[in-house]
Amino acid sequence: MLLFLPGVLFVLAISFCCIYMLPLMTDRNLGIIDAIxxxxxxxxxxxxxxxxxVFILFVGISAIGSSxxxxxxxxxxxxxxxxxxxxxxxxxxxxxxxxxxxxxxxPKPLNGQ
Numbered sequence: 001m002l003l004f005l006p007g008v009l010f011v012l013a014i015s016f017c018c019i020y021m022l023p024l025m026t027d028r029n030l031g032i033i034d035a036i037x038x039x040x041x042x043x044x045x046x047x048x049x050x051x052x053x054v055f056i057l058f059v060g061i062s063a064i065g066s067s068x069x070x071x072x073x074x075x076x077x078x079x080x081x082x083x084x085x086x087x088x089x090x091x092x093x094x095x096x097x098x099x100x101x102x103x104x105x106x107p108k109p110l111n112g113q
Contacts, residue, residue, distance in 0.1 A: 016055050017043060023087040042090065054086050 020039040024030050030038060043051040058079050065075025 015059070016052070019043065019051070019055055019058065019083070020087055020090075023084060027087075027091075054083070058083055 017040045018036055020042050021032070021035045024035040024038050025032065028035075028038075061075050061079040061082065062072075065071040065073075065079070
């Protein structure tokens with residue numbers, strides 16, 4: 001009973017670091033070790049708070065559905081689709097922002113006005 005809480009924290013930490021492991025294995029055809037390394041670098045590189053929110057939502061949706069047997073049949077695909085949509089959003093490069101061109105100069109008034 002003494003190691004219950006550290007064990008739960010350890011499992012949550014490992015799950016957080018490996019959250020994108022399966023999408024990476026299927027999308028990029030990576031091996032398990034390479035997928036774990038890439039997933040770890042994805043969640044720790046930047047936007048840590050966003051990844052924590054995604055993890056909490058994924059685990060929350062899965063846990064709510066797992067409380068009832070039939071519920072897991074509906075919520076697990078929903079949670080997986082949510083995770084895949086987040087992964088696809090991470091893979092897209094950010095659109096480059098360009099400044100609009102300068103407007104042409106206004107014409108000079110006629111007749112000295």
